[in-house]
Amino acid sequence: MLYYLIDHLEQLYQPPGFQAIRFITVRAALAAITALVISLFIGRRIIHWLGRQQLGEEVRSGIDAGKIDHSHKRGTPTMGGVIILLALLGSTLLWGDLGSIYVWTIIVATAWMGAFGFADDYIKTVKKNKTGLPARIKLVGQVSLGIMVASVLYFHPQFESVNTLTSLPFLKNLVLDYNFMSNWFDGVDLGWVIYYPVVIFIITALSNAVNLTDGLDGLAAGVTGIVALGLIVLVYVPGNKEIAEFLNEMNLPGAGELTIFATAMAFACLGFLWYNGYPASVFMGDTGSLALGAAVGTLALMIKKELLLPLLCLVFFVESLSVIIQTTYFKYTRRRTGEGKRVFLMAPIHHHFEVKGLHETKIVVRFWIITAITVIATLLTLRIR
Secondary structure: OHHHHHHHHHHHHOOOOHHHHHOHHHHHHHHHHHHHHHHHHHHHHHHHHHHHOOOEOOOOOOEOOOOEOOHHHOOOEOOOHHHHHHHHHHHHHHHOOOOOHHHHHHHHHHHHHHHHHHHHHHHHHOOOOOOOOOHHHHHHHHHHHHHHHHHHHHHOHHHOOOOOEEEOOOOOOOEEEOOHHHHHOOOOOOHHHHHHHHHHHHHHHHHHHHHHHOOOOOHHHHHHHHHHHHHHHHHHHHHOHHHHHHOOOOOOOOHHHHHHHHHHHHHHHHHHHHHHOOOOOOOOHHHHHHHHHHHHHHHHHHOOOHHHHHHHOHHHHHHHHHHHHHHHHHHHHHHHHOOOOOOOOOOOHHHHHHHOOOOHHHHHHHHHHHHHHHHHHHHHHHHHO
16 A cells, blocks of 8 residues: 555655665565564554453463473463464555555465464454364365465466466476376366365465464464565565576566565564564464465465475474374374374474473474575575576
8 A cells, every 4th residue: 555655656746765665675675674563563562452351372281191281371362363464464565566466365365364263263262162163164264265376376367378387396497287188188278177276285284284383482483484584585586587587487477576475474473473482472373373374375376386385394394294194103003903103202293302301492493493494495496497
């Protein structure tokens, strides 16, 4: 909104300096400042309000038969994801180009899963129903969002020339075409048969992965913030024709507008960490984790970098994989021997390290460091191509 207002004033009166607002880098910087201010100052008021309403976390005195004691977290305000959403979406609406399909797609995707997460937190904290939103309802939200995002990326004219294409990491000048089956059926467009399931899987997997990672103070917010810093570069490159050509990357006109969103996400998470770092004054809850996961997945899909997600989001990937391995092996051994066995002391894997005796701050910082390394490795693939 402010972008359009300032741009209109600049066209009418041409005051000195106003033309700078046209640059994506300037608006990204303004979005970063706005997100940080909202997180720090409005966030404090929201936390105080949540505390007065006694909308705190219900934590058992001992998790998994007393292996970990998180009783000190009981009563900590949750639903703090509202702070992240206000900072992220508010900054994007203020400084993003609201005429861009890229901007509206990412806004809707984030708000959509944020709404489902908010409903889950509301049921748990206000209605005092520990089960929260039924898993099947969450799945409906994730699948429906996947269908919406896939439909936009597949059928909107903006993506017509690249709707079935995606970049292949580490391979120079090569892309994957999801419409490869058309060669078998006389050129019939069957790309959607592959593309829709891929989009649904990525959005569902990422939103669940961030949700699983949100188990220690500052873990999910810190990892997501670092990932977002990498995404700032990844979304800016394809939107800049000269840079994209220099790096042999796919040029996606208009994708540069996502830089404002990615920057706002990084600094919204940074501001949230002011209160969410150990010992946390607030938890993001599903409101934040589901929304952030959907945002990361949608960003990667829009810039055709979804195949880089296992490297970029390695911590999220390992957290989810640890739960899958633990659950699968437990069910398998119980069926074979009558007694379920575990691979990890506890899952997700951050709890495994807690049971081994590591303090949660040490686990969190190490996971941040790992994420920083994987983000740098992801950015190096741009030049490798």
